[in-house]
Amino acid sequence: MELPEVITPCVNTDTALGQALISMFKSVEAELELVKAGPGAVKIILFGGCAVHLYTHHRVSTDVDAEIYEAHVPEGLHLQTMLAEIPEQFVDERSGRLMELN
Numbered sequence: 001m002e003l004p005e006v007i008t009p010c011v012n013t014d015t016a017l018g019q020a021l022i023s024m025f026k027s028v029e030a031e032l033e034l035v036k037a038g039p040g041a042v043k044i045i046l047f048g049g050c051a052v053h054l055y056t057h058h059r060v061s062t063d064v065d066a067e068i069y070e071a072h073v074p075e076g077l078h079l080q081t082m083l084a085e086i087p088e089q090f091v092d093e094r095s096g097r098l099m100e101l102n
Contacts, residue, residue, distance in 0.1 A: 011054045017061075020090035020101045021050060024064065027086075028079055041072040042079065050101075060092055062099050 013022055025044065032041055046054075049061025068079055087100035 009055055016090040016093055017053050020088040024088040035074050035077055037072055043069040062101055
């Protein structure tokens with residue numbers, strides 16, 4: 001039996017929402033660098049509307065559905081709380097509206 005051709009998914013972060021997601025997770029990276037957490041300290045799995053947007057651009061979402069797995073993060077550094085405190089702003093390209101990603 002021959003398997004069907006497999007197409008590797010392509011994540012495109014060129015949109016305003018994609019860039020807002022990158023900026024949001026760069027803030028996590030910056031916090032981890034401050035506390036000298038090494039590579040692999042955190043794994044974030046993104047799903048929901050934002051993940052769909054990165055693959056298809058057919059949906060805009062303002063809430064980030066993600067699981068954060070903290071392997072080597074110092075006690076007292078609450079990444080989920082930090083991410084929730086300051087929404088990431090972006091302009092929706094379709095409507096021209098200013099949106100907040102949280």
